[in-house]
Amino acid sequence: MPIPIVNSIASWILKKRIHHMELFKKHPxxxxxxxxxxxxxxxxxxxFGKTYGFHExxxxxxxxxxxxxxxxxxxxxTFERCRQGEANIIWPTPITMFAKSSGTTGAKSKFIPVSQxxxxxxxxxxxxxxxxxxxxxxxxxxxxxxxxxxLGGSKEIYQDKGTSYGDLSALLIYNMPFWASYSSxxxxxxxxxxxxxxxxxxxxxxxxxxxxxxLAGVPSxxxxxxxxxxxxxxxxxxxxxxxxxxxxxxxxxxxxxxKNQYENLIPSSNMKYYEIYNASEGFxxxxxxxxxxxxxxxxxxxxxxxxxxxxxxxxxxxxxISLSEVEIxxxxxxxxxxxxxxxxxxxxxxIRFTSLSPHRIRVTGRTKHHINAxxxxxxxxxxxxxxxxxxxELQCEVMEYTAAPVFMSGNKKGAHEWILExxxxxKSLSEFQIRLDQNLQExxxxxxxxxxxxxxxxxxxxHQAKPMLFQQWLKQHNKLGGQHKIPRLSNHREHLEELxxxxxx
Numbered sequence: 446m447p448i449p450i451v452n453s454i455a456s457w458i459l460k461k462r463i464h465h466m467e468l469f470k471k472h473p474x475x476x477x478x479x480x481x482x483x484x485x486x487x488x489x490x491x492x493f494g495k496t497y498g499f500h501e502x503x504x505x506x507x508x509x510x511x512x513x514x515x516x517x518x519x520x521x522x523t524f525e526r527c528r529q530g531e532a533n534i535i536w537p538t539p540i541t542m543f544a545k546s547s548g549t550t551g552a553k554s555k556f557i558p559v560s561q562x563x564x565x566x567x568x569x570x571x572x573x574x575x576x577x578x579x580x581x582x583x584x585x586x587x588x589x590x591x592x593x594x595x596l597g598g599s600k601e602i603y604q605d606k607g608t609s610y611g612d613l614s615a616l617l618i619y620n621m622p623f624w625a626s627y628s629s630x631x632x633x634x635x636x637x638x639x640x641x642x643x644x645x646x647x648x649x650x651x652x653x654x655x656x657x658x659x660l661a662g663v664p665s666x667x668x669x670x671x672x673x674x675x676x677x678x679x680x681x682x683x684x685x686x687x688x689x690x691x692x693x694x695x696x697x698x699x700x701x702x703x704k705n706q707y708e709n710l711i712p713s714s715n716m717k718y719y720e721i722y723n724a725s726e727g728f729x730x731x732x733x734x735x736x737x738x739x740x741x742x743x744x745x746x747x748x749x750x751x752x753x754x755x756x757x758x759x760x761x762x763x764x765x766i767s768l769s770e771v772e773i774x775x776x777x778x779x780x781x782x783x784x785x786x787x788x789x790x791x792x793x794x795x796i797r798f799t800s801l802s803p804h805r806i807r808v809t810g811r812t813k814h815h816i817n818a819x820x821x822x823x824x825x826x827x828x829x830x831x832x833x834x835x836x837x838e839l840q841c842e843v844m845e846y847t848a849a850p851v852f853m854s855g856n857k858k859g860a861h862e863w864i865l866e867x868x869x870x871x872k873s874l875s876e877f878q879i880r881l882d883q884n885l886q887e888x889x890x891x892x893x894x895x896x897x898x899x900x901x902x903x904x905x906x907x908h909q910a911k912p913m914l915f916q917q918w919l920k921q922h923n924k925l926g927g928q929h930k931i932p933r934l935s936n937h938r939e940h941l942e943e944l945x946x947x948x949x950x
Contacts, residue, residue: 462577469744470803474769478505481749484782492534493523493788505767514753514765514780514789517555527558527786530606535786536560542620544613544725556610557725563785567746568617571721571728574743575694578733579719583691588658591689592630596648596662596670613725614662630655641925649673657687663697664707665845665931669916671710683711696721698930699808701829705842706868722808726792727783730806739805744768747784752777755795755822758812765789773798776824778812795824814934818850819859819901821892823885825933831884832865838880841871845915845931849941851906860903864944866910878907910948918944 469476485508489499497511517524523534524543532539535558542564543556580586597614611619618636621629631651638644653674660667671683680686690711700720707718722730722740727748730740742750750768755776757764765780779794781787793813796806810825817823832843844866851860863881871877882905886893895901915931918940932940 462574463581465745466574466577466741470741473744473804474767476744477749477768480745480747481505481508481782484747484749484784487537487784488535488786490533491537491786493786497788509765512789514751514791516791517557520787520790521555524556524558528556528606528608528610530608535788536562536784538562540786541608542616543608543610544616545610546613546725555725557613558785558787559613559616559725560785562747563727563783564617564620566784567727567748568613568723570746571723571731571743575719575721575731578731578741579692579717582733582735583717586691587689588691589628591656591658591687592628593659593661594631594648594652594655594657595629595636596660596667597636613723630657645670645673646677649677653678653686656689658689658691660690660693660695662695663930664695664700664703665698667693667695668703668706668710671707675710684713691715692717692719694719694721696723699825699829701833702843702845706844722806724792724794726781726787726790727785729779729781733805737805739799739807742804742806744804749782751780751782751789753780753791755812768804771798771801771804773801776809797826810934813936814932816848816850816861816934816936818852818936819895821889821895821902823848823861823889823892823934827885827889827892828934830888831881834884834888835877835881836871839871839873839877840869841867841877842869844868845910847915847932847935847940847944848905849935849938851903858899858903859901860905862906862908862938862941864908864910864914864941864948866912866914870909874907874909878905881905881907908945908948910944914944914948918947921947 482503485494485499485502488494494500502508502511527534527540528543538560540558540560542559544559546555546557576588580588595618597612597618609616615637618633621633631648635644635647635651638647648670674683674686675681678686683690690713693707693716695718700718717735720732720738720740721728728743728746729748730742732739733741744750751765752768752771753763753765755778758778771777774797776795776797779792779796781790781792783790791812793811795809795812797809799805799807807826815822815824828846828848832846836843846863846865848861848863851862853859882896885905886896892902916925919925919931935941
């Protein structure tokens with residue numbers, strides 16, 4: 446199809462969809478409440494709907510009173526029944542796809558149901574919206590003169606009952622509509638290869654022949670791919686390989702630890718970076734301007750949002766609130782109800798609102814991925830801000846990191862222990878240690894209070910990782926590629942001890 450025709454079609458879609466976005470921006474609570482009642486109505490004759498009296502629910506307050514907030518562990522047996530082929534349990538239409546996720550820490554796989562409605566009205570709708578937003582912000586874009594390099598996971602088939610499972614990215618690729626497949630590279634046969642290391646070289650070999658105008662994938666693994674591209678081609682920058690590259694759509698992990706590395710690989714001043722916030726459970730938010738790190742919360746994708754203030758999370762006084770009750774700059778855990786049959790489901794992520802009109806957010810971490818062994822409440826957002834400031838001050842570059850507590854023992858005080866992999870190491874590791882500790886205190890007042898005069902916490906400990914240590918750890922755990930992530934912060938020492946042992950070998 447000629448490029449002018451493609452641009453005309455995209456422009457028509459753009460104008461239509463931007464109007465709908467303006468609607469939920471102006472009327473967020475009405476859109477969300479209508480969506481909730483629609484989900485409840487559709488599922489009232491499911492097993493779940495009958496158990497919780499969905500036919501009686503006519504308001505958010507009634508919904509809140511009837512249904513408990515739930516975790517994956519609460520619903521695991523129910524999801525397994527769905528995976529064995531039972532129908533009409535949590536959602537009226539058959540669910541034959543499951544997004545397999547081990548999370549960042551757990552070894553046991555999770556299987557998150559993905560309905561056809563979620564695939565089309567959430568995940569694929571979000572892909573189109575992302576293009577709409579980007580093109581609206583960049584009317585001179587030449588995105589459609591080339592292809593999008595997508596980097597996803599592998600695909601496996603669950604054999605017994607005809608249901609399929611794999612990384613969410615693999616499910617999306619496998620079921621991709623023609624319009625998306627037409628404009629993407631590499632082809633499905635390579636994208637769905639299961640051996641990650643073989644697949645990476647195959648992707649390089651195919652895509653270096655293409656005219657790539659955009660990238661899409663998790664920053665950590667896309668970085669590996671781009672370095673492989675330069676190694677294979679012998680070029681000094683990605684601009685030389687793909688001179689028409691103009692945007693990278695990224696999500697899955699924070700982009701901050703990788704930003705400088707991308708700017709070095711892609712020195713073009715025209716390169717743009719757009720963050721998305723999606724997960725196995727759904728697509729939640731997207732950057733809607735060129736230069737802002739804030740993400741617009743998407744309110745009409747078949748997902749109803751609730752929030753738990755982290756000040757009450759996990760306590761007897763845990764409180765769940767609606768979108769209309771949230772406040773700016775407070776940390777919340779997200780609870781979702783979706784068109785895949787996830788009802789009041791804790792996804793394990795934390796966010797804070799940066800704007801309420803419209804509702805924009807930043808992802809701050811995971812409910813399980815923080816350190817609070819001593820009341821310091823260190824979250825990933827704090828850690829990465831402190832690392833970035835320290836690296837900037839000392840002119841070094843951090844690639845990967847993880848941290849865990851050193852627990853008190855006898856007269857020994859507590860501390861935090863870090864292992865970091867540097868691309869450019871600091872001249873003095875001890876100076877990095879002192880500066881990182883100081884910056885953490887500036888950013889997190891609870892950490893500062895615990896460090897005051899070394900009363901509770903001693904100066905943090907720090908280790909320099911050998912090259913490729915974190916990738917070696919992921920390979921050891923069969924977690925190379927896809928949406929697998931490095932565990933950043935933890936209240937236990939399991940991952941840190943494994944990494945330290947590998948580092949000594």
